[in-house]
Amino acid sequence: MAVRCVRCKHIMVPPRTICPKCRSSRVEWVQLGTKGKLVTYTVVHVSPPQFKHMAPYAVGIVDMEEGVKLPSIIRTSRLESLKIGMELEVDFSPKSQETSWPHWPRYFFKETG
Amino acid sequence: MRRPRRVKPLATIISAGLSKFGRREGVYARELFAEAALEAFHRVEELDPGKDIKAAFIGQMSEAYEHQAHDAPINASWAGLLPAPATRIENACASSGSALRAGIMAIKSGMYDIVLVGGVEKMTNQPTPEVTGILATASDYPFEQWNGMTFPGLFALMATVHMHEYGTTEEQMAAVAVKNHKNGALNPKAHMQKEVTLDEVMKSRMVAWPLKLYDCSLITDGASCLILTHPKLAKKLSDNFVHIIGSGQSQDTFCLHERDSLTTINAAKQAAQEAYKMADVKAKDIDVAEVHDCFTIAEIIACEDLGFCRPGQGGKFVESGASNIGGTIPINTSGGLKSKGHPVGATGTAQVHELYLQLTGQADRRQVADAEIALAHNLGGSGATGVVHILRSA
Ligand SMILES: CC(C)(COP(=O)(O)OP(=O)(O)OC[C@H]1O[C@@H](n2cnc3c(N)ncnc32)[C@H](O)[C@@H]1OP(=O)(O)O)[C@@H](O)C(=O)NCCC(=O)NCCS
Ligand SMILES: [Zn+2]
Numbered sequence: 001m002a003v004r005c006v007r008c009k010h011i012m013v014p015p016r017t018i019c020p021k022c023r024s025s026r027v028e029w030v031q032l033g034t035k036g037k038l039v040t041y042t043v044v045h046v047s048p049p050q051f052k053h054m055a056p057y058a059v060g061i062v063d064m065e066e067g068v069k070l071p072s073i074i075r076t077s078r079l080e081s082l083k084i085g086m087e088l089e090v091d092f093s094p095k096s097q098e099t100s101w102p103h104w105p106r107y108f109f110k111e112t113g
Numbered sequence: 114m115r116r117p118r119r120v121k122p123l124a125t126i127i128s129a130g131l132s133k134f135g136r137r138e139g140v141y142a143r144e145l146f147a148e149a150a151l152e153a154f155h156r157v158e159e160l161d162p163g164k165d166i167k168a169a170f171i172g173q174m175s176e177a178y179e180h181q182a183h184d185a186p187i188n189a190s191w192a193g194l195l196p197a198p199a200t201r202i203e204n205a206c207a208s209s210g211s212a213l214r215a216g217i218m219a220i221k222s223g224m225y226d227i228v229l230v231g232g233v234e235k236m237t238n239q240p241t242p243e244v245t246g247i248l249a250t251a252s253d254y255p256f257e258q259w260n261g262m263t264f265p266g267l268f269a270l271m272a273t274v275h276m277h278e279y280g281t282t283e284e285q286m287a288a289v290a291v292k293n294h295k296n297g298a299l300n301p302k303a304h305m306q307k308e309v310t311l312d313e314v315m316k317s318r319m320v321a322w323p324l325k326l327y328d329c330s331l332i333t334d335g336a337s338c339l340i341l342t343h344p345k346l347a348k349k350l351s352d353n354f355v356h357i358i359g360s361g362q363s364q365d366t367f368c369l370h371e372r373d374s375l376t377t378i379n380a381a382k383q384a385a386q387e388a389y390k391m392a393d394v395k396a397k398d399i400d401v402a403e404v405h406d407c408f409t410i411a412e413i414i415a416c417e418d419l420g421f422c423r424p425g426q427g428g429k430f431v432e433s434g435a436s437n438i439g440g441t442i443p444i445n446t447s448g449g450l451k452s453k454g455h456p457v458g459a460t461g462t463a464q465v466h467e468l469y470l471q472l473t474g475q476a477d478r479r480q481v482a483d484a485e486i487a488l489a490h491n492l493g494g495s496g497a498t499g500v501v502h503i504l505r506s507a
Contacts, residue, residue: 014255042324043322044321045318045321046265048242049246071368084274084277106259
């Protein structure tokens with residue numbers, strides 16, 4: 001879910017009550033789809049303690065079809081196949097048992113198909 | 114050369130102090146701060162610090178390193194400034210750049226005649242993963258920290274796009290490290306006084322692709338400070354003073370993913386425009402600059418944002434040698450965050466410390482000949498805060 005400005009249609013993640021583009025405070029919830037294109041990525045080798053067992057892991061920013069960008073970890077076994085522009089989809093599948101809320105992402109990205 | 118119009122200074126720096134930067138085992142932040150303050154006091158014999166300094170603004174990023182909040186009164190009293198009011202300013206890595214602005218406002222408003230501004234961070238008593246986590250608190254908690262972002266990671270996300278859009282290469286980023294280590298080797302206060310080769314940088318281990326060990330700034334303990342007054346009083350107190358003629362600060366979206374462009378740091382660009390306008394100077398008038406090279410890509414982007422080269426040309430700019438000592442605009446003569454070190458809260462005023470030395474002819478083997486106008490560029494977080502100051506020799 002994200003929040004959309006009723007006046008200028010700007011979509012905000014994180015959701016908030018005042019639009020940073022036009023300052024309107026008329027905002028509404030909007031359901032995002034699951035598909036998008038990779039805008040940029042990195043592979044984190046030196047991580048904070050909570051993520052250490054995952055490292056190296058890929059993190060990226062994905063431009064969703066609705067025109068809002070989302071950051072997240074990209075779950076892939078082929079780190080070298082990451083490419084700007086590639087299609088990814090949101091992955092809500094179960095999280096690791098080791099760490100619980102709040103130190104854990106609620107969604108990931110994965111390759112489509 | 115066009116001589117810029119001599120605008121009226123906002124405030125004047127009559128002294129500057131810097132602790133030794135490095136892994137300072139067994140030394141607390143407050144002791145580092147006192148070390149920097151003592152050096153600043155020694156430069157101005159006319160000053161009675163405990164009596165004359167009326168307020169202190171001290172940048173510090175996190176209480177997590179030493180389990181110590183409310184630390185401005187500690188730092189200021191260790192520097193012998195009891196009972197002058199002391200206030201901590203926190204803007205991540207731009208904390209002391211922002212503290213400097215607070216000091217300028219205090220002087221310019223006429224509220225105080227003499228103030229101390231500075232910053233400190235004691236980072237090395239935590240292991241690297243913990244430090245990585247503490248630094249990451251300066252990124253968004255639910256969307257960046259939860260998603261495994263780190264500071265090297267955030268800047269790597271910018272580097273990836275810069276490489277993709279402009280063809281910037283890992284070698285060009287490495288050239289920033291080579292240059293700054295070369296400068297740092299000439300700075301006795303620097304954390305790492307060691308030259309490195311392009312090959313060593315390229316072969317160093319990965320931290321966050323494409324950023325390698327030598328693309329990253331150091332985890333450092335250190336403190337810095339400046340003494341500010343108004344221009345009239347400066348003449349009475351010191352022979353070595355430097356005027357602040359421009360000060361700009363701006364903000365951008367807190368999260369990186371919300372920015373329209375990842376190849377520029379808009380907050381810094383706007384801060385620079387504000388400072389240039391106030392100082393009535395242009396990018397080509399700058400003789401020497403300290404820019405926020407927390408990662409090598411950040412220096413490349415800074416050179417573009419500050420107008421030292423065109424957008425996308427930052428990699429070629431450093432490769433050309435233009436930013437070497439002896440080049441057209443020497444950048445990070447101190448060694449920068451890369452080699453001098455990056456005790457985050459201390460960085461903003463440490464940059465200005467170096468420029469104070471440059472403009473008063475005290476930079477020793479790093480001296481830039483005939484430097485008159487200098488610029489300091491300080492970032493907070495992944496660029497949600499940008500602070501730029503412009504200085505002029507007296
Ligand atoms: C890059 C980084 C992860 C390396 O930390 P590390 O893996 O714990 O490295 P160590 O402390 O174990 O040091 C290992 C060696 O590398 C050297 N080293 C450490 N960091 C270095 C750096 N950034 N550049 C060059 N050399 C470095 C050390 O001096 C040491 O050398 P030695 O073996 O000769 O004594 C760490 O310096 C870092 O996180 N830097 C970025 C800090 C940051 O994000 N700041 C905020 C920016 S906004
Ligand atoms: Zn709007």
